[in-house]
Amino acid sequence: MHFAFTPEQEQFRDAVRRFLRDRSPPAEVRRLMDDERGHDPGVWRQMCQELGLGALHVPEGRGGQGFSVTELGIAFEEMGRALLCAPYLSSVLATTAIAEACGADEAEQIVSGIAVGEQLxxxxxxxxxxxxxxxxxxxxxxxxxxxxxxxxxxxxxxxxxxxxxxxxxxxxxxxxxxxxxxxxxxxxxxxxxxxxxxxxxxxxxxxxxxxxxxxxxxxAAPALRRTLDIACVAVACELVGVAEALLESAVDYAKLRMQFGRAVGSFQAIKHKCADLLLEVELAKSAARYAAEAATEGDPDLPALASLAKATASDAAMRAARECIQIHGGIGFTWDNDTHLWFKRAKSGEALFGTPAWHRERLMQCWEV
CATH class of the missing domain: 2.40.110.10 (Butyryl-CoA Dehydrogenase, subunit A, domain 2)
Structure with missing residues (x-):
């Protein structure tokens, strides 16, 4: 399995990151939290029509963009990092289920409207x-x-x-x-x-x-099984992005926060926290990206790999959230600090599509441990 991203995939990542940097800053996230819809319809249409993110991984013959789950994982990783508020995960669930369950003509008829942002x-x-x-x-x-x-x-x-x-x-x-x-x-x-x-x-x-x-x-049972696997991979990639954002926030703050006349990041305990967290985040990233590649290549071990990725990324994101709050000190759990926003996304992502314990049990069943 080829594990490195291609130059085109890296360009795709850069394009998504630039778009989200402009459209999903923390102030916009907070505004949409209080919005009944939970997203900006104009930004959603831009995501679908300008970036082509709608039905990204669905084959063109079934109404999608014809990319792979690898590109889908890249998009979700950046969305987790930016804490995007948009109906993207719901669209991925719906289009995956339709593409897997329906014939090509019927799938194209339904998915095409979702892909361009005309329908939710x-x-x-x-x-x-x-x-x-x-x-x-x-x-x-x-x-x-x-x-x-x-x-x-x-x-x-x-x-x-x-x-x-x-x-x-x-x-x-x-x-x-x-x-x-x-x-x-x-x-x-x-x-x-x-x-x-x-x-x-x-x-x-x-x-x-x-x-x-x-x-x-x-x-529909086979289509729903495949949909669950893709959903687990997508959320795992999103949680990796969440964990990366939290780690970066913790490291940046540790360089700025002064205690006893020196930055707290110079203390060995904080150094070890950040180093251990980096290791866990990188392991989760490897598991999530490997599962995305497995989905792209039709690997029969996808159910096991999807569960491994989901459990590993959930643990990494939750640990990153806890450590980030602690490194920030008293300000870390205040409403004005943005750390709690990523903490809540990490916690909700941990519960979506099965807890880490459920996925470890599923992993053992898949591999008959």
């Missing part, structure tokens, strides 16, 4: 049981009618299209799982935003009361 889409998968796998679906599909509830739907409060996982009556496990396409304003749908720890990523609860829907896949 969200994957409605998780329910009250908190499971992210297809076997956890409990919402019932009676013919073309859906009844039940979905929760923790990323950007579900603003999505125009909902991709809903539902179960046939009488089915169990991963059998009988289908995907349905539903307009968010369809009769019988009730949506409400959820109050969460991380205000930079909006979640919603969606209730379905005998809602009419169109089935786009009657055997």
């Amino acid at each position: 889409a969200a994957l409605a998968l998780t329910e009250a049981n908190g499971r992210w796998d297809a076997g956890g679906v409990e919402l019932i599909a009676d013919g073309d009618r859906l009844s039940g509830s979905k929760t923790h739907v990323i950007d579900g409060h603003v999505a125009y299209l909902l991709i809903v996982a539902a179960r046939a009556l009488g089915s169990t496990g991963e059998e009988g799982i289908s995907l349905y396409l539903v307009a968010a304003d369809a009769p019988g749908i009730t949506r409400r935003s959820l109050t969460t720890l991380d205000p930079t990523r909006k979640l919603a609860r969606i209730d379905f009361a005998n809602v009419e829907a169109r089935c786009i896949s009657s055997d």
Whole structure:
């Protein structure tokens, strides 16, 4: 497996970083935290139309840009570093599920509008049981009618299209799982935003009361498994970006903060903290980028590698958040200091698509340890 980025990929990273430096400074992040939508529609359209980030990894024949999961990982790493508030993860979930579950023509018809920023889409998968796998679906599909509830739907409060996982009556496990396409304003749908720890990523609860829907896949479990793997890789890359931003912030502050007449960064304890944290961040970066390459190359070990990356990056981001707050001292946990924003993104990312403990268990199952 070729692990180094190509010059074109590095140019892509630079372009995304420059764009986010201008569009997602801390002041803008704080503004969007208090915005009901949670994002700037104009910036979102620019991301899709000028940078081509919409459906970046989806094949062109299915309505996407035709790049790989490697480029997707690069984008997410930069978005984590900039703490971007945008419906990007929700779009990736929706377009991945559609591309994996539908035929080429139908996928192109649905994805093309999402790719250019004309439509917002969200994957409605998780329910009250908190499971992210297809076997956890409990919402019932009676013919073309859906009844039940979905929760923790990323950007579900603003999505125009909902991709809903539902179960046939009488089915169990991963059998009988289908995907349905539903307009968010369809009769019988009730949506409400959820109050969460991380205000930079909006979640919603969606209730379905005998809602009419169109089935786009009657055997959706394999597509949802692949979607979960891609989602884990994406969030792992984002958490690497979060950890890098926190590490840089800690090091910069350690050079400035004076104690006993010298910068605290000159003390051995702080040096060791930063050095150990750098090692953990680099290990997480390697795991995340390796998983992205595995997804690009169709490696059959992707489920294991995605779980390894997600668990490792979650741990690194949370440790970076804790150490950054401590190195900042008393100011580190104040509202005016930006460290808590990355801490909250790290914590929410840790919980998304399975905790580190869940992913370590999945890793052992994949490799039959």
